[in-house]
Amino acid sequence: MLYFSDQELDAFLLEDAYRGDLTTHALGIEKHMGKMVFKRKQAGRVAGVEVARALLVKLGLEPVVHVEDGADVEAQTVLIEAEGKAEQLHTGWKAVQLVLEWSCGVAQYTAEMTAQVQAENPNAIVACTRKSIPGTRKLATAAVLAGGGHIHRAGLSETILVFTNHRRLYEEPDNFAAQTSRLRQQAPENKITVEADSLDQIEEILKGEPDIIQLDKFSTEEVSEALALVTNSGQSTILSVAGGINRNNAAEYAKTGVNLFITSAPYYAAPEDIKVIITPL
Structure with missing residues (x-):
């Protein structure tokens, strides 16, 4: 409640x-x-x-x-x-x-949406973003939970998620390892998520060993390739998929083996x- x-x-x-x-x-x-x-x-x-x-x-x-x-x-x-x-x-x-x-x-x-992804992958979770309709975020949170979903991050103060817009202002924009190291020192109790804009970034991001790599607007084929890279790295980093994930395509993404689906579609x-x-x- x-x-x-x-x-x-x-x-x-x-x-x-x-x-x-x-x-x-x-x-x-x-x-x-x-x-x-x-x-x-x-x-x-x-x-x-x-x-x-x-x-x-x-x-x-x-x-x-x-x-x-x-x-x-x-x-x-x-x-x-x-x-x-x-x-x-x-x-x-x-x-x-x-x-x-x-x-x-x-x-x-x-x-x-949750039923669709779990039909393909019983461990799948649908988590909604903070991109709710202005003024409705708390009501939306209650509705998402009632729908069996999770909340990805209700606001900026809850979790660490590094976007490209953060990295562009960092002194070493492409040094993912340095960024992750600093975040672990500054916020030791928080998991670290880094968003990837392209498949080419995955290997560099893995050097920092983040907890989660969020794949933004990846195709299902690219998601499968990213999963292979993570598996081959031997790291415990997990993948989430975001950007355009909705009720019409979530099941196809679930078939890749990814467990975490980030979306704002339910709000609309x-x-x-x-x-x-x-x-x-």
Whole structure:
């Protein structure tokens, strides 16, 4: 479970209802009692329920949760429901619906991609990058985890990943061994990942013995060649593949024997349809 602060929850609600629901007020139904039900229209993976529950609680409601995040459900399954005044229900309606729809979409994509790579390689892991839609990273993290994925790196402060843009500013841009040595001295508790832009760089990067070499935009043939180079080196360095990895091609990359797939594709998945029904009590 990821903790969402009051400030974060308030931001979700205030984005839609910063001055209340004008329609509900104009109709004079604010105090009318009702019941609101959220259903997942299609079968699939569920995510966003815990945030949805917290949003409804913020509005003074007492929601009933029927399905936990990470579950797979049948079509038309009720995820969560709440009873209360119309002003409470309508204030939360769209904010909660959007959280559920977008989160379920991300989780569904992640679950499908994970199933595809693990069908080829049971040890395969799908890990999502920090290239999420601005303002959604924490919500995306929760959805990826619900989808059975992992987080590659949630931010700059978490892990060490050397890109070419780092190396260009280093005093010896092509001295991978010196760079890795410095990183091990400066950050002894962290694993070191170095990104390779081409197959030609692999042997030079291996001289520094990094923990991981991230292959950026490599073809499956190039990935297989890189694996052979690592195997022949006798080192424990592992490979990850990144850059354009998605639900359409991940299985082909999994056939190479690589275990770690880095992607941002789930963040841009189509939202799942969540049906909201409000009825009088």
